[in-house]
Amino acid sequence: MLSFEPYGNPTYFAILGVALIPLVIGLLYGRRSRLYETIISIFFLVLTFGGPKWTQGVALIVYISYEVLLTWGYAVYRKQKNSGPIFYLMVILAILPLTIVKVTPAVENGQNSLIGFLGISYLTFRAVQTMMETRDGTLKNFQIMTFLQFMLFFPTISSGPIDRYRRFEHDYRSVPDRDTYLGMIQKGVRYIFVGFLYKFILAYYFGQILLPRLLQMGMQARGGFLDLSWPVLGYMYVYSAYLFFDFAGYSLFAVGTSYLMGIATPMNFKQPWRSPNIKDFWNRWHITLSFWFRDFIYMRLVFWFMKHRVFKNPRTTANVTYIINMLVMGFWHGVTWYYITYGLFHGCALVINDAWLRYKKKHRESVPHNRFTQWFAIFLTANLVCFSFLIFSGFLNQLWFTN
Amino acid sequence: MDVQATVLEILADLTGNDVSGAMDDNLFDSGLLDSMGSVQLLLQLQSELGISVPVSEFERSEWDTPNKIITKVESLV
Numbered sequence: 065m066l067s068f069e070p071y072g073n074p075t076y077f078a079i080l081g082v083a084l085i086p087l088v089i090g091l092l093y094g095r096r097s098r099l100y101e102t103i104i105s106i107f108f109l110v111l112t113f114g115g116p117k118w119t120q121g122v123a124l125i126v127y128i129s130y131e132v133l134l135t136w137g138y139a140v141y142r143k144q145k146n147s148g149p150i151f152y153l154m155v156i157l158a159i160l161p162l163t164i165v166k167v168t169p170a171v172e173n174g175q176n177s178l179i180g181f182l183g184i185s186y187l188t189f190r191a192v193q194t195m196m197e198t199r200d201g202t203l204k205n206f207q208i209m210t211f212l213q214f215m216l217f218f219p220t221i222s223s224g225p226i227d228r229y230r231r232f233e234h235d236y237r238s239v240p241d242r243d244t245y246l247g248m249i250q251k252g253v254r255y256i257f258v259g260f261l262y263k264f265i266l267a268y269y270f271g272q273i274l275l276p277r278l279l280q281m282g283m284q285a286r287g288g289f290l291d292l293s294w295p296v297l298g299y300m301y302v303y304s305a306y307l308f309f310d311f312a313g314y315s316l317f318a319v320g321t322s323y324l325m326g327i328a329t330p331m332n333f334k335q336p337w338r339s340p341n342i343k344d345f346w347n348r349w350h351i352t353l354s355f356w357f358r359d360f361i362y363m364r365l366v367f368w369f370m371k372h373r374v375f376k377n378p379r380t381t382a383n384v385t386y387i388i389n390m391l392v393m394g395f396w397h398g399v400t401w402y403y404i405t406y407g408l409f410h411g412c413a414l415v416i417n418d419a420w421l422r423y424k425k426k427h428r429e430s431v432p433h434n435r436f437t438q439w440f441a442i443f444l445t446a447n448l449v450c451f452s453f454l455i456f457s458g459f460l461n462q463l464w465f466t467n
Numbered sequence: 468m469d470v471q472a473t474v475l476e477i478l479a480d481l482t483g484n485d486v487s488g489a490m491d492d493n494l495f496d497s498g499l500l501d502s503m504g505s506v507q508l509l510l511q512l513q514s515e516l517g518i519s520v521p522v523s524e525f526e527r528s529e530w531d532t533p534n535k536i537i538t539k540v541e542s543l544v
Contacts, residue, residue: 200521382503
């Protein structure tokens with residue numbers, strides 16, 4: 065049976081193109097066929113999770129039923145009552161499968177959990193977000209079928225971008241007028257072609273051609289201070305380039321495909337290498353993830369800390385929350401020392417960044433600001449980020465702890 | 468109590484700037500407000516005007532200039 069990585073090869077795109085034609089024609093004439101959308105969604109889910117990967121398919125079905133039950137159950141409950149402990153319990157239950165999947169390799173010698181499947185974290189983000197908005201009363205009209213479409217929206221199921229229920233619902237329930245939709249087609253097609261360049265040419269070149277060579281050179285050059293060498297530095301930059309083009313390319317495919325389906329899934333990258341500081345970097349890199357963390361972890365924790373006056377100083381609140389927020393993000397990537405260090409590194413970077421921004425605001429006259437300092441800031445940020453990606457890559461683990 | 472004056476006072480307190488001369492400037496782009504500042508703003512609004520805005524109601528694009536914030540708050544009191 066046919067089985068594909070989403071957006072993995074030309075055949076996938078050919079099938080995708082054909083499958084989208086009726087949908088595009090329908091939208092051009094102001095119609096959205098729920099039935100057809102559901103059929104192609106299921107079709108692409110089977111292509112991704114069927115055949116040799118059928119165990120993942122089963123895991124997906126069980127997982128989805130479980131999350132739908134929880135979210136729907138909570139939405140029904142919330143109409144009657146609003147108890148804190150119940151809400152926390154539901155959130156814990158909702159992230160339990162993901163937690164098991166993330167912790168299993170760390171305690172079972174790298175073995176993957178049976179309940180895992182490609183995209184489980186992204187689905188968990190969507191479910192938890194829906195629950196939190198239900199608690200806040202922001203989301204009043206929970207519809208089980210729309211929620212299923214939202215969770216199983218195939219263009220973004222495996223790795224995001226992470227949309228929001230209310231935003232998705234709005235697009236899903238309406239049909240863009242023809243001019244808007246023509247604009248979306250134009251953008252969508254462009255995104256997909258830029259994605260080809262990013263993922264199949266640049267990411268391929270950096271990731272498949274250059275990276276293995278640098279890895280080998282770096283391993284051979286071990287022995288110096290911390291086993292560091294020029295190839296390790298090269299690895300750092302090449303890995304960063306690979307990571308960016310690979311993920312930005314994938315995201316462009318996902319956003320482009322969504323656009324063709326008349327759904328304006330939010331963008332995931334916005335010229336991250338132009339960021340003048342780390343804080344700004346997180347507004348431009350893997351945006352839907354960092355905004356998810358911002359809105360559902362950072363802001364909520366800050367709100368809670370401040371309301372209960374846990375820390376006297378708002379700055380302490382902000383700093384502690386930065387660290388917690390980024391540590392959670394680190395753990396989410398996986399329970400390994402390098403992912404957790406990566407999170408801690410970014411948490412600390414945000415704390416330092418904030419202190420510097422405050423200092424700069426206070427001493428506006430004495431801190432120079434010109435084209436040179438601007439370039440320097442961008443250069444420094446990019447290098448700090450690349451260094452954090454070296455940690456993230458796990459190469460240091462290989463360098464230091466393998467024979 | 469005058470909403471506009473209260474909001475401007477809270478903003479001045481939070482950002483350390485008098486923003487009344489730049490009512491349509493984007494507070495996030497200029498770095499005057501961030502997530503932390505947004506939460507402080509919500510808490511201040513709650514304690515001074517008695518309006519409660521849950522965090523998930525806080526859509527950044529609807530709260531990014533002094534004028535927008537005032538309009539938003541006026542719709543909630």
